[in-house]
Amino acid sequence: MTERVECVVVGAGVVGLAVARRLAQAGLEVVVLEAERGIGAGTSSRNSEVIHAGIYYEPGSLKARLCIAGKLALYAYCASHGIAHRRLGKLIVATGAEEEATLDLLAARARANGVEDLERLSGAEAQALEPALRCTGALLSPSTGIFDSHGLMLSCQGEAEDRGAVIAFGSPLLAAHAGRDGFVLEVGDSDSGDGSRLACRRLINAAGHGAIALARRIEGLAAEHIPASHLLKGNYFSLTGAAPFRRLVYPVPVPGGAGTHLTLDLAGQVRFGPDTELIDRLDYQVDPGRAASFYADIRRYYPGLPEGALQPAYAGIRPRLGKPGDALDFIVQGPQTHGLPGLVNLFGIESPGLTSSLALADEVARLQGLA
DSSP, X not given: XXXXXXXEEEOOSHHHHHXXXXXXXXXXXXXXXXXXXXXXXXXXXXXXXXXXXXXXXXXXXXXXXXXHHHXXXXXXXXXXXXXXXXXXXXXXXXXXXXXXXXXXXXXXXXXXXXXXXXXXXXXXXXXXXXXXXXXXXXXXXXTOEEEOHHHHXXXXXXXXXXXXXXXXXXXXXXXXXXXXXXXXEEEEOTTTSOEEEEEEEEEEEOOGGGHHHHHHTEETOOGGGSOXXXXXXXXXXXXXXXXXXXXXXXXXXXXXXXXXXXXXXXXXXXXXXXXXXXXXXXXOOOOGGGHHHHHHHHTTTOTTOOTTOEEEEEEEEEEEESSTTOOOOOEEEOHHHHOOTTXXXXXOOOTTTTTTHHHHHHXXXXXXXXX
């Protein structure tokens, strides 16, 4: 016999757990399928843990809208649920006259997105805030912060389970068959090597960098609705010794990312990254040799970086849509696009996906007719 449930969410990363929480709180019976042995084993646990303000994204895009909504929801959630967070603020810095115009463009884009708290600073004003900094000008973003992403995931998991949701670890989704009454799923078992069948009326593909491959295994989903994608690895290096900054420091953006920036964790440890490395398979090893390019990039705004102070920390892998260098939006794809009732695909959920996680869950609920 095939067991039947109302809703299956694939992926127990931060977005999948936020979606499971939201749908369970709406009264749905929810099962989360996770191929790994624990929550947040992929992109969700390998990032900068930054709460983004909503500065960089194309006005009117999903990234812009959901980042702004997600930022407000995330700060409120962290405060009400006792999740560690700090509103440290961020400086986006220009290190030459040619970059000053980029700061003005970013400020205009941020205003178009509804970010009203940016402050334009001269180089001297920025250096008064951060004496170790070298720049010709900066934007101060006071609503940028950091938080405990694992604490968020644990909280979402607990609230989902309190409402009856079940998380099945070691249970990869091997295939899905669309029918008149929903979906029949072929589910693997990493312990026994056997499989089972599970039927559901609603299916949420929140599999992170595995979402594209999973979509290809959904029988009945037309190939035209599955975008091209690639894996973009970001390496991080940590700084030995005391932190020379109290705020996050970002250079002006570069094609494909926000540049090699300086972030702080909740313990005050400085880390730099990510860079961008196109890869063709999952590989989380950090090549110590990549530090050479980090030193050059960082010293443009932090000339006092000592030689030998960078140590390999960790790497994350982003699910990047399109071609390398493309700046593409999130895709939250519902039945009105692909024609399969009950199916929502989340593609290309990279930065600011962590900041946007609670807002993404609301977007999924809306597409499921639950908003």
